[in-house]
Amino acid sequence: MESSLMSVQTAAIFLTLFSQCVNGKDCVCELNNLQGPFPTDKLNTVYNDASQCSKSIISTELTELDSLMLGLQRRLEQLEESLSVLEKEDDGDLYGAVSLRIIELELAEILELMEKLNNTMTFNMELSELTTNKLKSMSKNMKELETYDISQVVSKERENLRMKRALAECQKELEATPPPPTRRPGHCPQGQFINMEGPRTYTLNPYGTSYPYGAWGKDPKPALGKEDMYWLVVLTSSNVYANYITHYSSWSTLMVNVGPTYSYISSSNPTTNTIQGPNVVMYGDALYYNCYYTASVCRFNVTDKSVTNTPLPKTASFNNKAPFGHLDAAYTYTDLDLATDESGVWVIYTTTENFGNVVLSEVTQGVPPSLGRTWQTSLHKRAATNTFMICGVLYATRFVDKDKEEIFYSFDTVTKEERYDLKIQIKKTQTNIQYLNYNPRDRLLYAFSDAYMVTYDTVYQ
Incomplete structure (x- = not known):
């Protein structure tokens, strides 16, 4: 995205020069910008939004939800095992009371883990919604900025990337062993x-x-x-x-x-x-x-x-x-x-x-x-x-x-x-x-x- 933004900014200058002679001696040049001033503020906004998105969405946050889900699954399996042991070995006396206390503590930890999981899911949903809105805004601003790309630098760069992907696919096809051809009609x-x-x-x-x-x-x-x-x-x-x-x-x-x-x-x-x-x-x-x-x-x-x-x-x-x-x-x-x-x-x-x-x-x-x-x-x-x-x-x-x-x-x-x-x-x-x-x-x-x-x-x- 950064290279595309720089290309738009570089290609945005589209000027014309008019020259005339004054009193037959001095030449005066008038510089006109045919497209209006380049919206630098929009470019900075896109830069800032892209930077914030990169900082907000990091790998640890994306994997935290998976870690919590895995931890909750293991604690539930452990709780199920503790209940099974209690059912088999309950003597109706001191052992049963201790086992019930242990199960009570495990349930409390599981409830705490579930609350943390809910908070994480809520945060991720809010982050996803915020990121989606920012991406829509950045896409809209980029389209407006591309109108200043008179030399079509961005579109040509995009076409070059498409051609590179096509060449890479062609290379893979050439390296693959083709099936033996079947006989076709013709003379x-x-x-x-x-x-x-x-x-x-x-x-x-x-x-x-x-x-x-x-x-x-x-x-x-x-x-x-x-x-x-x-x-x-x-x-x-x-x-x-x-x-x-x-x-x-x-x-x-x-x-x-x-x-x-x-x-x-x-x-x-x-x-x-x-x-x-x-x-x-x-x-x-x-x-x-x-x-x-x-x-x-x-x-x-x-x-x-x-x-x-x-x-x-x-x-x-x-x-x-x-x-x-x-x-x-x-x-x-x-x-x-x-x-x-x-x-x-x-x-x-x-x-x-x-x-x-x-x-x-x-x-x-x-x-x-x-x-x-x-x-x-x-x-x-x-x-x-x-x-x-x-x-x-x-x-x-x-x-x-x-x-x-x-x-x-x-x-x-x-x-x-x-x-x-x-x-x-x-x-x-x-x-x-x-x-x-x-x-x-x-x-x-x-x-x-x-x-x-x-x-x-x-x-x-």
């Missing part, structure tokens, strides 16, 4: 997909934490000269719509948000051809996405800025009718999920004919694009948080807790085999993962998780 030339490792990279998107929905990655089939380029789509309108793509020439320029270029699909947002939902992918220098307010897949050509589309079946759900999600949250406007793998582009959706279960279709490249082969599965879409494709196999994830996601389902488009027994863990950096997609070129799984951009390594047998 990858690099072997069977069996596990996930990572996160490999983890960074906040350039638009900040106010935009939790988005998508990003690298084009699996890039145009000449764009092999190292990264693309980013952030839903900047109500966390539902977007009308442009941001491009970065390399990973380093994306990390520091330097030199981005923009490809505008439309001039306004939302409108015809606007991106709806976060599940978009780049393939062959074109963006594939759910077109605004329609059950159709749009294809935006980055080079000539043209948009073409292919409709899904008339019974397909769209416009937030069948989103991904879990018991505590729904990932809005995720009715259509676009995915890439070694063979091209796929679209995952639902239809009323398939009772809300997942339908998988190939997206055939062309102008306009069209739907190719289609498969119906038994996976109910609302039971999953995300889907992605690897080597012609559909994988689905579900929410486990705030630290873990699990790949639990697969559908093999070659053998038509469905499995619900996959237990591949994904270690999360944030609570929710709004977007997942596999890139066959670098074999990474790209995720957009509560405004953070994350990648994971795919492991093969």
